[in-house]
Amino acid sequence: MPDTSQYLAGRTLILVSNREPYEHTFEPGSAAVKVRRPPGGLVSALDPTMQCTRGTWVAWGSGTADRDTADAAGRIAVPPEKPAYTLRRVWLDDADIDGYYLGFANSALWPLCHMLLQHYDMRQEYWERYVAVNARFADAAADEARRAPNAPVVWVQDYHFALVSAMLRERLATERRPIFLHQFWHIPFPPPDILRLLPTAAYSGVMRGLLGNDLVEFHTERYAQNFLDCVDEFVPESRVSRDARRVRLGDREIHVGVFPISIDAEHYESLARAPEGAAKAAELRTKYAADGACLGVSVDRVDYTKGIPERLRALDQLWTEAPELRRKLTFVVVATPSRSELRSYKTLEEEVVAGVKAINERFGDEHWTPIVLINENVDAAGLASIYRAGDVCLVSSLQDGMNLVAKEYIACNVDEQGVLVLSRFTGAAAEIDDAILINPFNVDGVVAGLRRAVTMPREERRARMQRMRRQLRRATIFDWLDAILARVDELASPPQEIRGPAERTPLAPAESSAA
Ligand code: ADQ
Numbered sequence: 181m182p183d184t185s186q187y188l189a190g191r192t193l194i195l196v197s198n199r200e201p202y203e204h205t206f207e208p209g210s211a212a213v214k215v216r217r218p219p220g221g222l223v224s225a226l227d228p229t230m231q232c233t234r235g236t237w238v239a240w241g242s243g244t245a246d247r248d249t250a251d252a253a254g255r256i257a258v259p260p261e262k263p264a265y266t267l268r269r270v271w272l273d274d275a276d277i278d279g280y281y282l283g284f285a286n287s288a289l290w291p292l293c294h295m296l297l298q299h300y301d302m303r304q305e306y307w308e309r310y311v312a313v314n315a316r317f318a319d320a321a322a323d324e325a326r327r328a329p330n331a332p333v334v335w336v337q338d339y340h341f342a343l344v345s346a347m348l349r350e351r352l353a354t355e356r357r358p359i360f361l362h363q364f365w366h367i368p369f370p371p372p373d374i375l376r377l378l379p380t381a382a383y384s385g386v387m388r389g390l391l392g393n394d395l396v397e398f399h400t401e402r403y404a405q406n407f408l409d410c411v412d413e414f415v416p417e418s419r420v421s422r423d424a425r426r427v428r429l430g431d432r433e434i435h436v437g438v439f440p441i442s443i444d445a446e447h448y449e450s451l452a453r454a455p456e457g458a459a460k461a462a463e464l465r466t467k468y469a470a471d472g473a474c475l476g477v478s479v480d481r482v483d484y485t486k487g488i489p490e491r492l493r494a495l496d497q498l499w500t501e502a503p504e505l506r507r508k509l510t511f512v513v514v515a516t517p518s519r520s521e522l523r524s525y526k527t528l529e530e531e532v533v534a535g536v537k538a539i540n541e542r543f544g545d546e547h548w549t550p551i552v553l554i555n556e557n558v559d560a561a562g563l564a565s566i567y568r569a570g571d572v573c574l575v576s577s578l579q580d581g582m583n584l585v586a587k588e589y590i591a592c593n594v595d596e597q598g599v600l601v602l603s604r605f606t607g608a609a610a611e612i613d614d615a616i617l618i619n620p621f622n623v624d625g626v627v628a629g630l631r632r633a634v635t636m637p638r639e640e641r642r643a644r645m646q647r648m649r650r651q652l653r654r655a656t657i658f659d660w661l662d663a664i665l666a667r668v669d670e671l672a673s674p675p676q677e678i679r680g681p682a683e684r685t686p687l688a689p690a691e692s693s694a695a
Pocket residue numbers: 220221366367441479480481514515516556557558559563580581582583584585588
């Protein structure tokens with residue numbers, strides 16, 4: 181793990197994200213409290229940085245015991261076993277969760293950013309809640325910035341908080357302390373023709389909110405250029421330099437950067453190599469890929485962006501067209517429900533279960549189940565053994581900011597025999613050179629890609645996987661973090677002065693009428 185303490189010298193890092201790094205919950209039916217660390221690479225990568233910079237992490241206090249363990253301001257020192265930084269919790273009630281999280285963030289922005297318009301559902305109240313919750317996070321971050329012993333660097337995560345940076349800049353405008361604001365956008369950024377489907381106040385607010393940052397970060401050049409196109413179109417008083425990826429707004433300069441996120445490759449590799457990982461992988465192969473048969477794997481949250489029904493359609497067609505692959509190719513599909521409160525997600529869960537059942541009835545028999553569906557949460561060690569066992573990993577996202585599953589598969593493929601079949605609409609496809617690229621909307625193409633994967637000569641498989649593994653080792657999540665912090669260091673020094681009120685970036689008011 182690279183040493184990130186060389187950056188942010190004399191500065192305090194304030195991180196803002198929807199999910200918190202430590203969640204306190206009551207044990208069912210008792211007053212005993214347990215601490216949960218949400219799984220995921222981002223928290224594991226950022227937690228050590230927070231520990232060494234002794235900053236503050238502002239996040240939604242989502243645990244049942246979160247209020248009981250924090251002080252009146254929602255603050256608690258973490259990690260619990262060896263406190264090194266502050267977690268500042270922001271409280272959301274059910275109406276906030278419905279309007280801000282399930283509503284504007286996940287029913288409006290999420291489908292638009294993934295250009296899947298049939299799932300777009302927009303209500304005025306969603307936007308109003310989103311503005312209100314973003315304001316509450318900006319208040320909490322402003323309070324933390326005032327408490328910070330050093331010049332604060334604020335790092336906002338994702339599409340839940342498009343307005344926070346501009347709001348925060350406004351709140352701190354009268355205090356002449358240097359501050360640097362930046363934001364990572366984890367999902368695709370759409371072109372103007374898609375973003376304009378939001379009401380005018382909302383698309384204008386989102387763009388002006390993001391321009392409250394000094395640096396806006398994306399996974400790929402395409403998302404960065406889409407963002408610059410939207411700035412050009414929706415913020416007419418700005419000046420956009422596409423080549424330099426820069427925006428001039430009043431006397432401020434906003435930089436746009438490309439930083440493809442990655443994984444802790446060593447960690448995944450060690451899970452796959454561990455004796456339990458190896459044993460579990462061998463067990464999977466004995467069960468589903470004995471006698472030279474082939475094992476396909478896929479891993480996703482159940483989300484319409486991941487192309488799961490499209491994948492099932494392709495498998496159906498594959499076993500129809502290539503009867504010789506029946507009993508010779510089994511698929512383990514890990515598809516864990518997420519956002520089940522939303523009807524479109526619940527419907528999709530049912531569609532996936534019914535689709536798998538139909539395929540298994542059509543092609544399976546008493547000795548062979550074509551698709552093994554695992555629709556529960558699997559921990560990282562379990563995933564590592566599934567990845568290790570898989571001869572083919574199919575990622576069929578219709579759109580995906582990056583897709584970390586593709587990289588996890590590469591990290592865990594320690595036997596160097598696997599083939600990655602990857603949707604060209606993932607951020608990962610812009611980076612990974614040796615996958616078989618597919619268009620998930622074209623079922624014939626997916627079938628052709630799968631056939632190519634299962635028949636690929638051993639030497640070609642090995643050569644491709646070796647190259648992908650070398651590429652991944654050079655670009656892990658720590659390299660991502662390192663590159664972003666280095667860029668922040670470069671741009672933030674000498675420290676930028678907080679602008680006076682007259683120079684503020686205007687934020688579209690929540691009450692403006694919907695267009
Ligand atoms: P996600 O849409 O969640 O992330 P992805 O990048 O694939 O998509 O990351 C998912 C993570 O959850 C992976 O670490 C994976 O192992 C894990 N996971 C997925 N399905 C699981 C399951 N069924 N059981 C257990 N774990 C599972 C968003 C964007 C992506 C972007 C990331 C990071 O949508 O495009 O790559 O953020 O920026």
